[in-house]
Amino acid sequence: MSDAPLLEVRDLRTWFELRQWGFLRVGSVRAVDGVSFELARGEAVAFVGESGCGKSSLARTLLGLHRPSGGEVVFEGQDVAGLAGAALKRYRARVGYVQQDPYGALPPFMNVRRLLAEPLIVHGVMDRAERERRIRAVLEEVRLAPEEVLHKFPHMLSGGQQQRVVIARALILAPHLIIADEPVSMLDASVRVEILSLLRQIQRERELTLAFITHDLATVRHFAERLFVMYAGRIVEQAPVDELLDHPLHPYTQALLAAIADPDADNASRQREIPPGEPPSLVKPPAGCRFHPRCPHAIAGHCDRDEPPMLAPRPGHGVACWLHE
Amino acid sequence: MSAGREILAPLRRYPSALAGLALILALVVIALYTLVAIPYPKALELWRGGEAWQMSPVNARPVWTAWLAGEDLPGTRVVRSSDAPSEQQDFDGVRRLRIPLEFDYRHTAFPSELNLFLSAPQGARDAFVRLTWETPDGRYIPLGGHQVSGEERISLSQDWSLEQRLGRVPHVGLLAEPGDPSAPAVVQPGRYRLLLDAILFDVDANPGATLAADLVVYGRVAGLAGTDHRRRDLMVALLWGTPVALAFGLLAAVGTTLTTLVIAAAGVWFGGWLDALIQRLTEVNMILPLLPILVMVGTLYSTSIWVMLGVVIALGIFSAGIKMYRAMLLPIREAPYIEAARAYGASDARIILRYMIPRILPVLIPTFVTLIPSFVFLEASLALLGLGDPLLPTWGKILNDAQAQSALYNGYYYWVLEPAALLMLTGLGFAMLGFALDRVFNPRLRNL
Numbered sequence: 001m002s003d004a005p006l007l008e009v010r011d012l013r014t015w016f017e018l019r020q021w022g023f024l025r026v027g028s029v030r031a032v033d034g035v036s037f038e039l040a041r042g043e044a045v046a047f048v049g050e051s052g053c054g055k056s057s058l059a060r061t062l063l064g065l066h067r068p069s070g071g072e073v074v075f076e077g078q079d080v081a082g083l084a085g086a087a088l089k090r091y092r093a094r095v096g097y098v099q100q101d102p103y104g105a106l107p108p109f110m111n112v113r114r115l116l117a118e119p120l121i122v123h124g125v126m127d128r129a130e131r132e133r134r135i136r137a138v139l140e141e142v143r144l145a146p147e148e149v150l151h152k153f154p155h156m157l158s159g160g161q162q163q164r165v166v167i168a169r170a171l172i173l174a175p176h177l178i179i180a181d182e183p184v185s186m187l188d189a190s191v192r193v194e195i196l197s198l199l200r201q202i203q204r205e206r207e208l209t210l211a212f213i214t215h216d217l218a219t220v221r222h223f224a225e226r227l228f229v230m231y232a233g234r235i236v237e238q239a240p241v242d243e244l245l246d247h248p249l250h251p252y253t254q255a256l257l258a259a260i261a262d263p264d265a266d267n268a269s270r271q272r273e274i275p276p277g278e279p280p281s282l283v284k285p286p287a288g289c290r291f292h293p294r295c296p297h298a299i300a301g302h303c304d305r306d307e308p309p310m311l312a313p314r315p316g317h318g319v320a321c322w323l324h325e
Numbered sequence: 326m327s328a329g330r331e332i333l334a335p336l337r338r339y340p341s342a343l344a345g346l347a348l349i350l351a352l353v354v355i356a357l358y359t360l361v362a363i364p365y366p367k368a369l370e371l372w373r374g375g376e377a378w379q380m381s382p383v384n385a386r387p388v389w390t391a392w393l394a395g396e397d398l399p400g401t402r403v404v405r406s407s408d409a410p411s412e413q414q415d416f417d418g419v420r421r422l423r424i425p426l427e428f429d430y431r432h433t434a435f436p437s438e439l440n441l442f443l444s445a446p447q448g449a450r451d452a453f454v455r456l457t458w459e460t461p462d463g464r465y466i467p468l469g470g471h472q473v474s475g476e477e478r479i480s481l482s483q484d485w486s487l488e489q490r491l492g493r494v495p496h497v498g499l500l501a502e503p504g505d506p507s508a509p510a511v512v513q514p515g516r517y518r519l520l521l522d523a524i525l526f527d528v529d530a531n532p533g534a535t536l537a538a539d540l541v542v543y544g545r546v547a548g549l550a551g552t553d554h555r556r557r558d559l560m561v562a563l564l565w566g567t568p569v570a571l572a573f574g575l576l577a578a579v580g581t582t583l584t585t586l587v588i589a590a591a592g593v594w595f596g597g598w599l600d601a602l603i604q605r606l607t608e609v610n611m612i613l614p615l616l617p618i619l620v621m622v623g624t625l626y627s628t629s630i631w632v633m634l635g636v637v638i639a640l641g642i643f644s645a646g647i648k649m650y651r652a653m654l655l656p657i658r659e660a661p662y663i664e665a666a667r668a669y670g671a672s673d674a675r676i677i678l679r680y681m682i683p684r685i686l687p688v689l690i691p692t693f694v695t696l697i698p699s700f701v702f703l704e705a706s707l708a709l710l711g712l713g714d715p716l717l718p719t720w721g722k723i724l725n726d727a728q729a730q731s732a733l734y735n736g737y738y739y740w741v742l743e744p745a746a747l748l749m750l751t752g753l754g755f756a757m758l759g760f761a762l763d764r765v766f767n768p769r770l771r772n773l
């Protein structure tokens with residue numbers, strides 16, 4: 001059982017229809033367009049990519065907030081795409097969600113006790129004492145003193161405390177998978193590592209699967225085991241984190257790594273190899289490899305015509321690029 | 326608890342809010358007192374008028390207006406035979422009674438009316454009473470004889486022949502100094518006596534038989550509120566108008582606000598055709614005139630206050646408020662905490678009722694508070710137009726009566742001012758509280 005993947009995603013597509021006058025279909029935004037991967041139980045992975053590459057749409061599709069336009073999401077052997085009603089609700093208890101903006105993620109008119117009780121009430125835990133016990137346990141798990149925070153409203157907590165409460169809410173239904181969408185990007189630099197370490201520690205203790213969505217390559221090495229690089233709605237490279245960071249194969253990944261801020265003052269004037277242009281339109285993505293208009297190594301007549309499949313030039317390292325055929 | 330305290334604490338900085346709160350509290354206390362002191366069926370019965378008020382004067386001013394004007398106006402006085410030293414003689418099955426009803430009269434103004442209420446046992450032959458009026462200066466004025474069967478009212482003021490003899494209306498002429506009838510009448514102060522010589526028949530069959538007589542000298546002032554053209558104490562309607570006005574205002578405000586809010590939230594949450602339908606219905610409803618529709622319902626169907634309340638709420642559901650709430654709810658629909666709630670499986674109903682509406686509720690409280698008096702005024706307007714509840718005493722119905730009886734033309738200003746003052750105080754109380762709440766909840770308005 002433990003060998004079977006927790007989550008299998010095959011050729012997942014999430015397209016948003018564009019309509020004119022409310023009924024004419026004039027195209028689609030292909031936010032997620034043919035994504036496949038597997039997540040094993042108890043592993044931590046990260047999805048990286050620039051804004052608008054489809055990371056968040058992927059997260060929301062996995063959470064069941066968007067209906068996939070095509071493909072399969074198989075969670076613990078069950079296809080999630082067609083779920084509705086009670087089955088969808090059961091699935092939602094198995095997947096936790098940690099959002100980007102901790103203050104916005106907490107209803108401002110509920111105190112901590114109340115907002116942590118909400119998921120339990122929704123899932124039929126009607127015994128008040130049982131709820132209280134679980135709320136206190138999960139607060140202690142995220143290193144918050146229950147007595148101190150239970151009666152407080154979100155605006156009375158610091159950003160770090162708010163994010164801990166968000167994590168506690170994601171954990172309270174004992175999920176098997178946690179999806180964290182840029183969990184620290186809105187926090188002070190001083191608490192980022194703290195929150196990431198906490199997530200990682202809880203993931204190890206509970207042996208659950210953790211999927212980070214991030215654009216921060218600097219911290220990813222410490223908090224994820226595998227890395228997926230996304231570009232224009234597709235996964236362009238995937239590998240264990242050290243392998244990928246030390247031997248980036250896709251020109252886009254190489255550019256991303258080159259763009260990481262380098263604290264060395266001697267390098268301040270060094271020219272970097274930054275691809276020109278902007279991320280492509282998701283309504284009409286370029287033919288062939290989606291990166292080819294910006295790619296310095298694009299092969300004319302090949303990259304702009306044929307879509308590269310996921311190749312494996314090194315063991316355990318996949319890349320969708322014709323250069324590594 | 327703590328949320329309530331958070332709202333109330335800043336209110337203390339606004340004296341107008343405290344004054345408004347005090348006014349509202351006073352109205353609520355009056356309403357509660359009324360409901361206990363004059364139960365609903367009793368209020369309806371009193372307001373129907375008739376016998377309950379036969380010992381009240383017609384259109385008497387409130388007592389305090391005499392104090393304010395420094396006038397010496399008489400109150401109503403009842404002289405009862407049970408307190409009088411009656412004499413009784415029996416012979417041959419016939420009983421002869423002699424009842425002197427005496428009273429002191431030292432006011433400068435005349436009473437407004439004189440009535441004698443008699444109650445005699447009913448038998449084969451009616452009792453007979455002869456009346457004589459005795460003035461302080463010793464004049465005897467015969468008032469004629471009457472046959473009395475059961476309950477009988479003798480209206481001395483409407484005795485036409487007596488008025489001819491006295492040259493003045495009886496309740497003036499009987500108490501005036503004798504003299505030229507064309508000169509202004511002056512009260513002769515002193516002790517007056519109405520002497521009743523009665524004969525009861527067949528007393529053998531009924532040894533306890535007697536004649537009960539109440540002489541009512543109607544005053545020109547009555548109670549704290551005065552009376553209307555049907556002798557009813559206005560206080561009944563002023564008191565009962567309070568719970569009716571508060572209930573109508575509150576129920577209409579709650580009914581329209583809550584339904585409107587839920588419908589607006591449902592439209593925003595589900596979007597699509599439902600939202601479009603709600604918007605179109607609102608736009609159609611916004612151009613429908615409320616008052617003419619209410620007048621139509623009142624004329625063709627029923628003027629019951631509860632039917633009116635229903636129509637007001639029904640027409641208020643798709644009101645302009647929907648547009649405002651929609652604008653407030655649209656950004657909340659996209660809030661991350663709503664997305665989080667969906668992610669842990671909260672149902673649509675739960676998201677609308679527990680996550681969207683509570684978010685804008687605090688902002689709506691000031692609007693809600695200022696909405697209450699507008700419905701109170703609406704009820705009064707309907708009553709003034711003659712579409713008031715046919716049974717219930719309300720402030721609007723006092724105004725309607727006053728208008729129908731030309732109160733201001735006849736100088737009964739209290740009749741109009743009392744309900745109007747209560748309406749204004751209600752409006753003032755809710756407005757002062759509402760405006761202060763607005764400043765508390767909308768910080769942009771502070772210090773302006």
